[in-house]
Each structure stands twice: as C-alpha cells, then as structure tokens.
Amino acid sequence: MQKKIVIIGGGISGLATAYSLEERAEREGKSVSITLLEKKNQIGGNILTERVGDFLIEGGPDCFLSEKPWAIQLCERLGMRESLLRTNDEFRKTYILWNGHLYELPEGVILMIPTEIFPLLKSNLISLSGKIRMGMELFIPKKESSDDESLSQFVRRRLGQEALDKIAAPLVAGVHAEDPDTMSVKSRFPRFVQMEEEYGSLIKGMIAKRREMRMAGSKGNKPKYTMFMTLKDGLSEMPATIVQNLKSTEILTNKEVLSVDKVSSNVILSEAKNLNHVVSEAKLMKHKYKVSLKNGEVLDADTVVFASPSYETARLLTGIDDSISDLLNKIPYTSTATVSLAFKKDSIFHPMNGFGFLVPSQEKRRITGATWVSRKFSYRSPDDSVLIRCFIGGSHNEKLIFLNDKDMIEMVKRELRDIMGITSEPLLTRIYRWERAMPQYTIGHEGRLSILDKKLSEYPGIFLTGSSYRGSGISECIKDGQLTAESVLKYLNL
Ligand SMILES: Cc1cc2nc3c(=O)[nH]c(=O)nc-3n(C[C@H](O)[C@H](O)[C@H](O)COP(=O)(O)OP(=O)(O)OC[C@H]3O[C@@H](n4cnc5c(N)ncnc54)[C@H](O)[C@@H]3O)c2cc1C
Structure with missing residues (x-):
C-alpha cells in the first residue's frame, strides 16, 4: 500500500520538503502520496511579492544569501536560472546611523568582522580606540569552554563594545529582529564559533575564507552570484514554481490543521482484522497518525511533517506529548x-x-x-x-x-x-x-533541540522542519526541508 505523507504548512519549508520527497522518490523509481495542508488561501508563507503598478514590492524576505547555496541550487533545478537576479554591486554599501548621521560601514567588514585594514582605518564610524580594539582580536586567545554564549558576550569578548554597538547589534536587529543579549551565537553564527576554534581569530578566519573565495573566483571572470540574490519577478516566483513542478503532491489551501493524534497499534490491528488483513509486528511498531482539520475532515498519515511555526506545532502536538509542546513553546x-x-x-x-x-x-x-x-x-x-x-x-x-x-x-x-x-x-x-x-534562537537553543530530537524519537513518523529550528533564512529552510525529506523516505523504507 502507498505510504501517506502529510505536510503541514505551505511556506518554503513545507514546499521544499515536498519537492525533495518527489525528487528523491523519483530517483529511486518509487512513488509517494503527499498531501500538503496550508491554512491560508495561498502558499508561500512569509514569502510575499506584490505588484503595484510598475513597482515590485516584497512584503517579507527580499533576497537570499548566495553563500548558503541551497536556494540557488533549488532554483537551478527548477529551471529558474534565468530568473536569478544579482544585486547592483556599484551600490554595495551599507550605512549605520550614529548620532543622527549616516556613516558608511567600512568596506571589507563582512558580517561584523573586519577583513581589510585600510577601509577600517579610514572609517569615520569607528573611533580610534574602537579600531585598535577590533584589531586586537587577532591576539585574543580563544574561549576555553564550549558553552553557548550570547552574541553580545561573544562580540564584546572578541571585537569590543563599539563593534557590538555600531555593527553587530544593528545587523542582527535588522536581519533577525533579535536581541543580541539573548541571541545564541552557537545557533545563529555557528561559523564564527568554528572560526574561533579553528583559527584562534575571526579576522584570520575571515581573511582565509576570502582568499579561498578569490582563488575560486579567479578561475572565471566575474563571480556568478553576488552576496545577496533574488528573483527578477520577486521571491514569490520560487514557491509558485515549486508548485508547478510538483507532480504527485496534492496541495490544499484553506485547510487549517487543528490537531494531530496518534492511532494506537490496537486500533490499527482491529481495523486490519475487520478487513481480514494480516498485520506484521514490524508494521505495528510504526505509528499511524490522524490529522484533523478545522472543516471536520480527518486524514490518515503514516508520516506527518510539521512545517508550521514551532508554537503552532506545539499546539497541534498537545494530544501526543505535552513535554514536546513545552519544549517547542520555549522558542520565542x-x-x-x-x-x-x-x-x-x-x-x-x-x-x-x-x-x-x-x-x-x-x-x-x-x-x-x-x-x-x-x-x-x-x-x-x-x-x-x-x-x-x-x-x-x-x-x-x-x-x-x-x-x-x-x-x-x-x-x-x-x-x-x-x-x-x-x-x-x-x-x-x-x-x-x-x-x-x-x-528567536536564544542561548541554549541547540541544547533544547537535542532534547527535542530525543523526545521525538519516541514518535516515529513525526518530523519537524522550518525556520524555528536550524536556521531561518530561506536557504537554510530549503536545506532543512531536503534533509527532512531524506529522513522521511528512510523511515518509510523508500
Ligand atoms: C519580514 C521578514 C523579512 C525576512 N527577510 C528575509 C530575507 O531577506 N532573506 C531570508 O533568507 N529570509 C528572510 N526572512 C525569513 C524567511 O522569510 C522565513 O524564515 C521563511 O520564509 C520561513 O519559511 P517557513 O516555511 O519555515 O515558515 P512560514 O513561511 O511561516 O510558513 C509556515 C506556513 O505554515 C502555515 N500554517 C501554520 N499553522 C498551520 C496549520 N495549523 N495548518 C495548516 N497550515 C499552517 C502558515 O500559514 C504558513 O504558510 C524574513 C522573514 C520576515 C518575516
């Protein structure tokens, strides 16, 4: 019998999971039955492009980072190469408001880390003592313990207070809407933690990385992609194209899920008896789930992928395990x-x-x-x-x-x-x-996810994906959706 997979949530995470499930199943010559349920009347979740006359307006995200390649790779597989749009790099400058004036962020400062000395020295944004303190990063020994810390603690420790106030804090407020005093550096910037570990210095690590990128770039002429990439007709083109390319996924909008419940082995056994089916023990080991919708419909599922925000997933899972819901509710x-x-x-x-x-x-x-x-x-x-x-x-x-x-x-x-x-x-x-x-990935986020994974292992067939867990950029959501698809197929022996 064909296995039934239900995906809750039609944002980029749910769509990327569905598309990856189909891609992988097709490669193996297998068929899957996927139903994707979205409570709103349109798919895309936070991705929302609107055309107003000759203006193209992004309501939510407006680009993705090319350094995290999964969005670009997906666009390429979807045949959207021609739609990929670079930034106008003649204007590649960012300004910081300080004392009421806009100052240019020194060139070469990549995600708060200076990688070029002269632009930093010339900068009017950073004071002389701030520049000296940032330069001292090269000599600051790496942290000994591997405990998580806040972004503020991390940046203050490595680059100083001024780098925190004038660069790191406004950057994370702008990009993640997050408070640097509570944000987990391990979960949001794992790369920086690794860099400190590997090179003993963020500046050294960043310079090495830039050199690597230059070497890779020097093989061609201009790098193919700019740091930020978007789509010519707006980011909504991505969910729309995924939908067009899905062959065996049933996409249902205006379908709000109210709860997901586990069907006990006894029920499966008695249903099978009524139908004169013999049920193997291995099959009984696998749980089945019932997905109840607001309109009264109930769907059966062998596997449920929650691609909804964690607080929503918490609500849907209360019938299964309150301790999982409690953990999910800890993600603010x-x-x-x-x-x-x-x-x-x-x-x-x-x-x-x-x-x-x-x-x-x-x-x-x-x-x-x-x-x-x-x-x-x-x-x-x-x-x-x-x-x-x-x-x-x-x-x-x-x-x-x-x-x-x-x-x-x-x-x-x-x-x-x-x-x-x-x-x-x-x-x-x-x-x-x-x-x-x-x-918000607050301090200890990673540790809480490990406990969550352990608890979820008691409920085979349930998978969580989306921006609440392992990265909230579009590209990271796509990557997580793909990994989730891989786990689902493995679980279903497909
Ligand atoms: C203003 C803003 C700007 C951003 N800018 C960028 C950017 O420039 N670059 C970048 O990479 N990222 C950016 N992001 C982040 C990125 O947009 C999101 O992290 C990503 O789109 C999340 O996708 P998702 O599928 O995990 O979640 P969502 O997009 O939230 O999708 C979840 C879906 O689940 C549905 N759902 C919820 N509950 C139920 C239910 N009970 N039943 C059925 N369906 C349900 C929801 O309606 C929704 O459609 C931005 C986010 C925002 C809000």
Whole structure:
C-alpha cells in the first residue's frame, strides 16, 4: 500500500520538503502520496511579492544569501536560472546611523568582522580606540569552554563594545529582529564559533575564507552570484514554481490543521482484522497518525511533517506529548512589519549611494533600518521613481507593529525626513505586518533541540522542519526541508 505523507504548512519549508520527497522518490523509481495542508488561501508563507503598478514590492524576505547555496541550487533545478537576479554591486554599501548621521560601514567588514585594514582605518564610524580594539582580536586567545554564549558576550569578548554597538547589534536587529543579549551565537553564527576554534581569530578566519573565495573566483571572470540574490519577478516566483513542478503532491489551501493524534497499534490491528488483513509486528511498531482539520475532515498519515511555526506545532502536538509542546513553546518569536514607500526620484535629494542603512538601538529611533530597494535591485521601480523599504518592530520595539496604518505611515515618513531629509509625499505606501514570524534562537537553543530530537524519537513518523529550528533564512529552510525529506523516505523504507 502507498505510504501517506502529510505536510503541514505551505511556506518554503513545507514546499521544499515536498519537492525533495518527489525528487528523491523519483530517483529511486518509487512513488509517494503527499498531501500538503496550508491554512491560508495561498502558499508561500512569509514569502510575499506584490505588484503595484510598475513597482515590485516584497512584503517579507527580499533576497537570499548566495553563500548558503541551497536556494540557488533549488532554483537551478527548477529551471529558474534565468530568473536569478544579482544585486547592483556599484551600490554595495551599507550605512549605520550614529548620532543622527549616516556613516558608511567600512568596506571589507563582512558580517561584523573586519577583513581589510585600510577601509577600517579610514572609517569615520569607528573611533580610534574602537579600531585598535577590533584589531586586537587577532591576539585574543580563544574561549576555553564550549558553552553557548550570547552574541553580545561573544562580540564584546572578541571585537569590543563599539563593534557590538555600531555593527553587530544593528545587523542582527535588522536581519533577525533579535536581541543580541539573548541571541545564541552557537545557533545563529555557528561559523564564527568554528572560526574561533579553528583559527584562534575571526579576522584570520575571515581573511582565509576570502582568499579561498578569490582563488575560486579567479578561475572565471566575474563571480556568478553576488552576496545577496533574488528573483527578477520577486521571491514569490520560487514557491509558485515549486508548485508547478510538483507532480504527485496534492496541495490544499484553506485547510487549517487543528490537531494531530496518534492511532494506537490496537486500533490499527482491529481495523486490519475487520478487513481480514494480516498485520506484521514490524508494521505495528510504526505509528499511524490522524490529522484533523478545522472543516471536520480527518486524514490518515503514516508520516506527518510539521512545517508550521514551532508554537503552532506545539499546539497541534498537545494530544501526543505535552513535554514536546513545552519544549517547542520555549522558542520565542517576535513580530515585525515592513513598510514600503515609493517617491518621485526628483523629489529626493539624498544620494542613496548604497543598499540602505541600519539603526542601532542607542539612536532611539522607531525604524530598525531601511533598504534602498531600487538601488539594491533592478526591476523594482520605474526609472523616474525610488522605492524604500523600512523595518519596524523586533525584540526592542515589537508593539509598534500594532499602530494603525495611518499612524504607522506618518511615523515612517517622520523617520525618513529626520534620517534622509525626505519631505515629499510618497507616491504609494504598503504595510505588511508579520506577527510572531521571527523565531528567536536564544542561548541554549541547540541544547533544547537535542532534547527535542530525543523526545521525538519516541514518535516515529513525526518530523519537524522550518525556520524555528536550524536556521531561518530561506536557504537554510530549503536545506532543512531536503534533509527532512531524506529522513522521511528512510523511515518509510523508500
Ligand atoms: C519580514 C521578514 C523579512 C525576512 N527577510 C528575509 C530575507 O531577506 N532573506 C531570508 O533568507 N529570509 C528572510 N526572512 C525569513 C524567511 O522569510 C522565513 O524564515 C521563511 O520564509 C520561513 O519559511 P517557513 O516555511 O519555515 O515558515 P512560514 O513561511 O511561516 O510558513 C509556515 C506556513 O505554515 C502555515 N500554517 C501554520 N499553522 C498551520 C496549520 N495549523 N495548518 C495548516 N497550515 C499552517 C502558515 O500559514 C504558513 O504558510 C524574513 C522573514 C520576515 C518575516
């Protein structure tokens, strides 16, 4: 009999799992029955692209990191190579707001680590003592214990307070909406922990890595991909193309799952007896599950993949094991909003010579950063206009996302006036609120996941994937979905 796989959640994680299940099963000449259930009326989860006239607006994510290759590899396998869009690297600069002024982040600072000496020396953002302290990183011995620590502790220890305040903290607030004082460095930046271990210094590790990349790049002309990549018609093209390419997955939208329950071996045995089937002991060892939907339907499943946010998965699993739900509920979430505004180009006097800016919390502003979208990517706005996207909320200012639309737009306009001198009225505005959409990997996250894995092993056939666990960038979600697909097929002996 064909094994039934149910996937809960139609975000990129659920879709990547379904696609990988099909790819792998096809390679082995096997067939699988997959049902993907999504509670909203559209798939894609946090990935949401909207066209407004000639503007292309990303409500959620706007790009993925090419260094984590799984998104690009998936796009290539889906035949989307032509859709991949590089950033406009002539504008590859980021600014930091400090004392009300925008300062350029020194060139060569990669994810908070300086890799080039001269741009750092010339920087007006970092004070002389801050530069000396960052340089001393080369001589600071590596940490002896392997205990987890917060990003603040880690950066303060290796690069100093100024690097934390002016670079690391605004970066993680902007990208992960996270508080550096509670963020686990082991779970969010495992690479830095490894670098410290391997090279004894982040600067040495980063320089070695850059050299490696240059050597690889020097074989061709220009590197194929820029650090950030997107899709010409917006990121929603990715979930849409996955759906088009799925052959044996039934995708059901507007199907909210209310609970998942285990069917005991006795029930399977008596059902089999009624049907005059002989059930082997091995089969009885495998649990079966019942997936109950809000509309009253109940689906049988040999395997259930939860690709829903961890707090939602916690709720769905309460009937199976409360201790698993308790662990899942320990993963906190924060809320953010993005506000996109378009202006007539000739009404803006700021040069916008970069990808955008980040705002450290010390500045006490209401936005955490902004992307100068029409600089960063082509095909986002007509030539005579500019598109700017601002970020609101996150761990420090979560309540701001609940402002009503009018107040939120007024607030963002005031921020852009103060920071960039923009006084003209926008041509259009769009608000996207993301309530409890950003998982926070707090100190000890990795340890809690190990306990979770152990507990889950008591319930064979249940798998968890998605942004709550092992990386929340799109590319990491895709990788995790692929690994989950591999485990599912192994479990089902396919
Ligand atoms: C504002 C914002 C900006 C971001 N920017 C970037 C970026 O630039 N680059 C990047 O790489 N990442 C970025 N991210 C992160 C990235 O978008 C997400 O981590 C990723 O899209 C999460 O995918 P997912 O499938 O795990 O979860 P989700 O996208 O949350 O999908 C989960 C799905 O499960 C469904 N669901 C939940 N409960 C049920 C239920 N009971 N029954 C059925 N369905 C259910 C939900 O409706 C949802 O569709 C950003 C995130 C946000 C919010």
